[in-house]
Amino acid sequence: PDLDIQWVRDSTGIITAKLLAEKDNPKADVVWGLAATSLKLLADEGYFQPYAPKGVDKLDPNYVDSANPPVWVGQRAWIASLCFNTIEAEKHKLPKPASWKDLTKPVYKGSVVMPNPNSSGTGFLDVSAWLQMWGEEGGWKFMDGLHENIAQYTHSGSKPCKMAAAGETVVGISFAYRGAQEKTKGAPVEVIAPSEGVGWDLEAFAIAKNTQKLDAAKKLADWSVTRKANEMYNEGYAVVAMPGVAKPVPNFPEGIADKMIKNDFEWAANHREAILAEWAKRYDGKSEPKK
Known part of the structure; x- marks a missing residue:
C-alpha cells in the first residue's frame, strides 16, 4: 500500500507484555499479525480505536471482532x-x-x-x-x-x-x-x-487509539482485508479470513480445518x-x- 513501516517483531507473549506495559502511552501506531486473544486483552484495556476497513464485509465474520465497528480484524489462522x-x-x-x-x-x-x-x-x-x-x-x-x-x-x-x-x-x-x-x-x-x-488463533490487525498517523493506519487496514493481501497470507497459511481465496498448502495435514476447536477468544x-x-x-x- 505504498507506506514506509518501521517494524518491531517478536514472539506473541513478548509483544503482548510490551504493549500492555505501554497501554497508557502506546508507542505503536498499529498492531499487525498479533494473536486475536492478545488483541482482545489489549482492547479491554482501551489500547485500540475501532475501525471498519473498506471491504471488511467480504471476510468471514468469525474472523472479525463482533463489535460494530470492529476493534480488530483477523487475517489468517495458525493451527x-x-x-x-x-x-x-x-x-x-x-x-x-x-x-x-x-x-x-x-x-x-x-x-x-x-x-x-x-x-x-x-x-x-x-x-x-x-x-x-x-x-x-x-x-x-x-x-x-x-x-x-x-x-x-x-x-x-x-x-x-x-x-x-x-x-x-x-x-x-x-x-x-x-x-x-x-x-x-x-x-x-x-x-x-x-x-x-x-487449538488455533488468528493473526489480526488493530489501530492504536492515539496514533498520530491515522490516515496511514487506515490505509494499511484497508489494504489488509483485500483479496491481494489474503492471497499473500495464503502463501504461508492454509486458512485465511477471505472465503474462497485459500489454495492448499503443500504438506499441510489433510482435514486439519475440520479438527479446529470451537475457539472461545x-x-x-x-x-x-x-x-x-x-x-x-x-x-x-x-x-x-x-x-
Whole structure:
C-alpha cells in the first residue's frame, strides 16, 4: 500500500507484555499479525480505536471482532500440530502419536518439546485449547502427564518443529505451517493433527487509539482485508479470513480445518493471565533459559 513501516517483531507473549506495559502511552501506531486473544486483552484495556476497513464485509465474520465497528480484524489462522521425526522415532522405537493423550504415555519420556505459553502464542493456543476441550480439571491433568515427558519448553512456537526437523527431538508441538514448511524443505517429519481437536488463533490487525498517523493506519487496514493481501497470507497459511481465496498448502495435514476447536477468544483472553501464572507455577522448571 505504498507506506514506509518501521517494524518491531517478536514472539506473541513478548509483544503482548510490551504493549500492555505501554497501554497508557502506546508507542505503536498499529498492531499487525498479533494473536486475536492478545488483541482482545489489549482492547479491554482501551489500547485500540475501532475501525471498519473498506471491504471488511467480504471476510468471514468469525474472523472479525463482533463489535460494530470492529476493534480488530483477523487475517489468517495458525493451527496447532505435531512435528514427528520418523527417522529418530525408528531409532528409538517410538510409535507415531495419533492424539494429544498419546503424548502422556511413558514411552515418550524426554522425547517431546513444546513452546512455553508465557512467551509463545502457539504455546498459549495449545494450553487454551486443552482447557477448553477438557475443562479445568481434565486440562491440567493432561498437562501434568505431558510435563513428565517434556524434554524442554522453548520460547518460540517454531522451535519445537525445527528441533524435530533437525533430529534434536522426536516430537515437537508446534503449528501446522511450520511443519509443512520443514517437510517441503526435505526434513524427515510427519505433520500430525491430533485426533481430539487442535487449538488455533488468528493473526489480526488493530489501530492504536492515539496514533498520530491515522490516515496511514487506515490505509494499511484497508489494504489488509483485500483479496491481494489474503492471497499473500495464503502463501504461508492454509486458512485465511477471505472465503474462497485459500489454495492448499503443500504438506499441510489433510482435514486439519475440520479438527479446529470451537475457539472461545473471549474466554481465552479473560483467563489468559491466570492460566499463564498457573502454568508457570507448575511447569516453568523445564523452560529453556531466556536470551
